[in-house]
Amino acid sequence: AISAALEERRFVFVRDDRSTRGNGALSPSTISWLLDSVDADVLLVEADGAQGLPFKAPFVHEPMIPPETTLAIPIVSLSVLGKPLNEAHVYNPKAMIERYGFYQDSPVKSPWVAQVLRDEELGLRGVPDKARVMV
Structure with a gap:
Protein backbone atom coordinates (compact mmCIF):
# COMPACT_ATOMS: atom_id res chain seq x y z
CA ALA A 1 0.00 0.00 0.00
CA ILE A 2 2.85 2.40 0.80
CA SER A 3 4.63 1.73 -2.51
CA ALA A 4 1.36 2.27 -4.42
CA ALA A 5 0.74 5.53 -2.59
CA LEU A 6 4.27 6.67 -3.44
CA GLU A 7 3.67 5.89 -7.11
CA GLU A 8 0.47 7.90 -7.11
CA ARG A 9 1.35 10.83 -4.82
CA ARG A 10 5.21 10.91 -4.80
CA PHE A 11 5.37 11.27 -0.99
CA VAL A 12 3.74 9.54 1.97
CA PHE A 13 3.61 10.25 5.70
CA VAL A 14 3.59 7.18 7.93
CA ARG A 15 2.78 6.96 11.63
CA ASP A 16 1.94 4.11 13.97
CA ASP A 17 -1.17 4.76 16.03
CA ARG A 18 -0.31 1.66 18.07
CA SER A 19 2.91 3.29 19.28
CA THR A 20 3.49 2.76 22.99
CA ARG A 21 5.04 6.22 23.13
CA GLY A 22 1.69 7.70 22.13
CA ASN A 23 3.19 9.98 19.48
CA GLY A 24 2.82 7.82 16.38
CA ALA A 25 6.55 7.09 16.28
CA LEU A 26 7.64 4.08 14.26
CA SER A 27 9.63 1.36 15.98
CA PRO A 28 13.18 0.67 14.78
CA SER A 29 12.01 -2.69 13.38
CA THR A 30 9.25 -0.96 11.37
CA ILE A 31 11.77 1.51 9.98
CA SER A 32 14.06 -1.38 8.99
CA TRP A 33 11.10 -3.09 7.30
CA LEU A 34 10.28 0.10 5.37
CA LEU A 35 13.88 0.39 4.18
CA ASP A 36 13.84 -3.21 2.97
CA SER A 37 10.32 -3.27 1.53
CA VAL A 38 9.42 0.11 0.07
CA ASP A 39 10.93 1.45 -3.13
CA ALA A 40 11.59 5.05 -2.07
CA ASP A 41 14.41 7.40 -2.99
CA VAL A 42 14.46 8.92 0.50
CA LEU A 43 13.10 7.87 3.88
CA LEU A 44 13.00 10.72 6.39
CA VAL A 45 12.49 9.82 10.04
CA GLU A 46 11.95 12.21 12.92
CA ALA A 47 14.06 10.49 15.56
CA ASP A 48 12.20 11.88 18.52
Whole structure:
Protein backbone atom coordinates (compact mmCIF):
# COMPACT_ATOMS: atom_id res chain seq x y z
CA ALA A 1 0.00 0.00 0.00
CA ILE A 2 2.85 2.40 0.80
CA SER A 3 4.63 1.73 -2.51
CA ALA A 4 1.36 2.27 -4.42
CA ALA A 5 0.74 5.53 -2.59
CA LEU A 6 4.27 6.67 -3.44
CA GLU A 7 3.67 5.89 -7.11
CA GLU A 8 0.47 7.90 -7.11
CA ARG A 9 1.35 10.83 -4.82
CA ARG A 10 5.21 10.91 -4.80
CA PHE A 11 5.37 11.27 -0.99
CA VAL A 12 3.74 9.54 1.97
CA PHE A 13 3.61 10.25 5.70
CA VAL A 14 3.59 7.18 7.93
CA ARG A 15 2.78 6.96 11.63
CA ASP A 16 1.94 4.11 13.97
CA ASP A 17 -1.17 4.76 16.03
CA ARG A 18 -0.31 1.66 18.07
CA SER A 19 2.91 3.29 19.28
CA THR A 20 3.49 2.76 22.99
CA ARG A 21 5.04 6.22 23.13
CA GLY A 22 1.69 7.70 22.13
CA ASN A 23 3.19 9.98 19.48
CA GLY A 24 2.82 7.82 16.38
CA ALA A 25 6.55 7.09 16.28
CA LEU A 26 7.64 4.08 14.26
CA SER A 27 9.63 1.36 15.98
CA PRO A 28 13.18 0.67 14.78
CA SER A 29 12.01 -2.69 13.38
CA THR A 30 9.25 -0.96 11.37
CA ILE A 31 11.77 1.51 9.98
CA SER A 32 14.06 -1.38 8.99
CA TRP A 33 11.10 -3.09 7.30
CA LEU A 34 10.28 0.10 5.37
CA LEU A 35 13.88 0.39 4.18
CA ASP A 36 13.84 -3.21 2.97
CA SER A 37 10.32 -3.27 1.53
CA VAL A 38 9.42 0.11 0.07
CA ASP A 39 10.93 1.45 -3.13
CA ALA A 40 11.59 5.05 -2.07
CA ASP A 41 14.41 7.40 -2.99
CA VAL A 42 14.46 8.92 0.50
CA LEU A 43 13.10 7.87 3.88
CA LEU A 44 13.00 10.72 6.39
CA VAL A 45 12.49 9.82 10.04
CA GLU A 46 11.95 12.21 12.92
CA ALA A 47 14.06 10.49 15.56
CA ASP A 48 12.20 11.88 18.52
CA GLY A 49 10.27 14.84 19.73
CA ALA A 50 10.94 17.59 22.20
CA GLN A 51 7.36 18.06 23.40
CA GLY A 52 6.99 21.02 21.07
CA LEU A 53 9.92 22.90 22.60
CA PRO A 54 12.44 24.63 20.32
CA PHE A 55 15.66 23.26 21.88
CA LYS A 56 16.49 19.86 23.29
CA ALA A 57 19.04 17.78 25.12
CA PRO A 58 18.07 14.11 25.09
CA PHE A 59 17.57 11.99 28.17
CA VAL A 60 19.71 8.83 28.48
CA HIS A 61 17.15 6.61 26.70
CA GLU A 62 16.78 9.04 23.76
CA PRO A 63 16.79 9.36 20.83
CA MET A 64 15.98 6.11 19.04
CA ILE A 65 17.93 6.63 15.81
CA PRO A 66 17.73 3.66 13.43
CA PRO A 67 21.11 1.93 12.92
CA GLU A 68 20.60 2.17 9.13
CA THR A 69 20.67 5.98 9.29
CA THR A 70 22.98 7.45 6.65
CA LEU A 71 22.44 11.16 7.35
CA ALA A 72 21.53 12.80 10.66
CA ILE A 73 20.47 16.44 10.91
CA PRO A 74 20.08 17.72 14.48
CA ILE A 75 17.48 20.49 14.50
CA VAL A 76 16.86 23.45 16.80
CA SER A 77 14.56 26.42 16.40
CA LEU A 78 16.34 29.74 16.69
CA SER A 79 13.23 31.03 18.43
CA VAL A 80 14.88 29.73 21.62
CA LEU A 81 17.56 32.43 21.50
CA GLY A 82 17.08 34.84 24.39
CA LYS A 83 14.53 32.60 26.10
CA PRO A 84 15.27 31.40 29.65
CA LEU A 85 17.12 28.09 29.93
CA ASN A 86 14.38 26.25 31.79
CA GLU A 87 11.81 23.51 31.25
CA ALA A 88 9.24 25.97 29.92
CA HIS A 89 11.45 26.66 26.88
CA VAL A 90 13.98 23.81 26.65
CA TYR A 91 13.56 20.04 26.75
CA ASN A 92 15.85 18.62 29.46
CA PRO A 93 17.79 21.81 30.29
CA LYS A 94 19.37 20.01 33.25
CA ALA A 95 21.60 18.00 30.88
CA MET A 96 22.98 21.22 29.37
CA ILE A 97 23.45 22.80 32.77
CA GLU A 98 25.28 19.76 34.14
CA ARG A 99 27.51 19.27 31.07
CA TYR A 100 28.45 22.89 30.38
CA GLY A 101 27.68 24.85 33.51
CA PHE A 102 25.10 27.03 31.79
CA TYR A 103 22.98 28.89 34.30
CA GLN A 104 19.36 27.94 34.92
CA ASP A 105 16.99 30.66 33.65
CA SER A 106 19.77 32.55 31.81
CA PRO A 107 18.90 33.65 28.27
CA VAL A 108 19.91 30.98 25.74
CA LYS A 109 22.84 32.18 23.64
CA SER A 110 23.79 31.08 20.11
CA PRO A 111 27.17 29.60 21.22
CA TRP A 112 25.26 27.37 23.66
CA VAL A 113 23.07 26.11 20.83
CA ALA A 114 26.17 25.36 18.73
CA GLN A 115 27.84 23.50 21.60
CA VAL A 116 24.82 21.34 22.29
CA LEU A 117 24.17 20.51 18.62
CA ARG A 118 27.77 19.33 18.10
CA ASP A 119 28.05 17.46 21.40
CA GLU A 120 28.41 13.65 21.15
CA GLU A 121 26.30 13.15 24.30
CA LEU A 122 23.64 15.76 23.56
CA GLY A 123 22.88 16.83 19.98
CA LEU A 124 24.62 13.85 18.38
CA ARG A 125 23.66 11.15 20.87
CA GLY A 126 22.73 7.89 19.19
CA VAL A 127 23.91 8.86 15.71
CA PRO A 128 25.47 5.74 14.12
CA ASP A 129 29.20 5.97 13.45
CA LYS A 130 28.71 5.48 9.69
CA ALA A 131 26.15 8.27 9.39
CA ARG A 132 27.05 11.68 8.02
CA VAL A 133 25.99 14.63 10.15
CA MET A 134 24.85 18.04 8.96
CA VAL A 135 24.67 20.74 11.63
